[in-house]
Amino acid sequence: MNSGTDNGGFDPGLNGLPPLALYVHLPWCVSKCPYCDFNSHQAPSKLPAREYVDALLADLELDLPLVWGRTVHSIFFGGGTPSLFSAKWIERLIEGFRARLRVSPQAECTLEANPGTTEYDSFSAYAEVGINRISLGVQSFNNTLLQRLGRIHGCAEIETAVESIQCAGISNFNIDLMYALPGQSVVDALDDVRQALNCAPSHLSFYQLTIEPNTAFHASPPELPNDDAAWDMQEQCGELIKESGFRQYEISAWAREGFRCRHNLNYWRYGDFLGIGAGAHSKITLPAEQSVRRRVRQRHPGTWLKAMQTGQWLAEDRLIGEEERVFEFFLNQLRLYDGVRKDQFTPRTGVSWDRVSVRVEKAIESGLLIDSNGVLKPTSLGWRFTNDIQAIFLPSGV
Ligand code: SF4
Structure with a gap:
């Protein structure tokens, strides 16, 4: 933890x-x-x-x-x-x-x-x-x-x-x-x-x-x-x-x-969610701390119920790093047919657009994404090769 x-x-x-x-x-x-x-x-x-x-x-x-x-x-x-x-x-x-x-x-x-x-x-x-x-x-x-x-x-x-x-x-x-x-x-x-x-x-x-x-x-x-x-x-x-x-x-x-x-x-727009109960996940933005926190509850219902008594109910509790936020933002938003609004990127991730612009250009040049008035959408090729798009945004070193 x-x-x-x-x-x-x-x-x-x-x-x-x-x-x-x-x-x-x-x-x-x-x-x-x-x-x-x-x-x-x-x-x-x-x-x-x-x-x-x-x-x-x-x-x-x-x-x-x-x-x-x-x-x-x-x-x-x-x-x-x-x-x-x-x-x-x-x-x-x-x-x-x-x-x-x-x-x-x-x-x-x-x-x-x-x-x-x-x-x-x-x-x-x-x-x-x-x-x-x-x-x-x-x-x-x-x-x-x-x-x-x-x-x-x-x-x-x-x-x-x-x-x-x-x-x-x-x-x-x-x-x-x-x-x-x-x-x-x-x-x-x-x-x-x-x-x-x-x-x-x-x-x-x-x-x-x-x-x-x-x-x-x-x-x-x-x-x-x-x-x-x-x-x-x-x-x-x-x-x-x-x-x-x-x-x-x-x-x-x-x-x-x-x-x-x-x-x-x-979820798909990378909003915040509080999850309660066995195995539930949370993702909460904390502007005062300039961070996003992820929490995951103990997975098995019996373990979680017991852990609620002892205070050990979390299996994971950590801040989500910058590269991980970038990946999760694109992973989720690129599922949507309305596409990704570029102006939502920084408010939702806390990361400057400059940090991803080269990768986005690469996806556009490869014919996987198009940029239509500030909205990124997969092309028909992109929809067939969603794994390739995701790979572009994987945290470095993964
Ligand atoms: S076990 Fe069957 S009914 Fe239960 S959550 Fe899984 S798919 Fe749904």
Whole structure:
């Protein structure tokens, strides 16, 4: 752990604070999906809901001095499967946040949910306690593919969940959908997208299944569609989503007008976020210290709960160095189809533009980026070789 006093090379150009978001990690799921590398764990037979909620509020209090007086613009309950926590617990948390923080009355407040983990009327209960956005982990509408993914739900549970969201009057809802699933054809993928669109979501997260280390699929890999088939799925499904009135604003995110996810946009624009709960990350700008601080909580829920008693709840606590800030800024912003506003660089990183101008020119000369009136965007070549762009901004020596 490093809590040194180095100011990380902040440029005096730092002015003001970026927007602040609050992330709340609720780490349990009914069972662990074989492809999942998130910090999620099979729920014990009795969820320690009260103990965990109390610890979350205590965790927030420990970090309040980092964010005194700032307004929170979004709250995101992620996991895991936050919908394993009843509306009563979510209410207790939201009330606890409002008592301790200045939460904007217009704050976007998202709850991740999985079909099959809520009662029919629970979304109404969540809406009543302040949830105004749902992100539903559907992944596929094909029961065979869902089984291969180890999901606990089928089409019937998806239908019930979507009806429940609509009955609750929550018009801002996302469907998570994956493609390039084991044994999936392009026709199957298109069918999944059509069924998702029929549910009338305001947002779609459409992303490719990848095999990550430390997952059951990594230990015993299923046969996946080849790269050409995956590319066809991405292209053809993308066309279909676009024709249905959605606009792609990030590599995997599509939204109807006015429904982009504000919480995720804040990450991608290199805003500040306070994360509480097992394994949660924070990134907080501290202008008085001319620094940006990163904190990471103990990852395992049991370890974090115990550590909250002993004061050792942080696994990492350090200042983010200048080169790392530059890399993170571009890594995140270049995911966005609106591109990178050059005038946001110094306020968000505290680094002078001169420090990156040569690298940006190099990316432009290589045909990977274009500069359009002060906004940098990947070219079509750049979108195909995002790793090459990222490499240009890697901290030196990496
Ligand atoms: S439900 Fe989501 S978070 Fe939970 S194990 Fe499956 S993929 Fe991971």
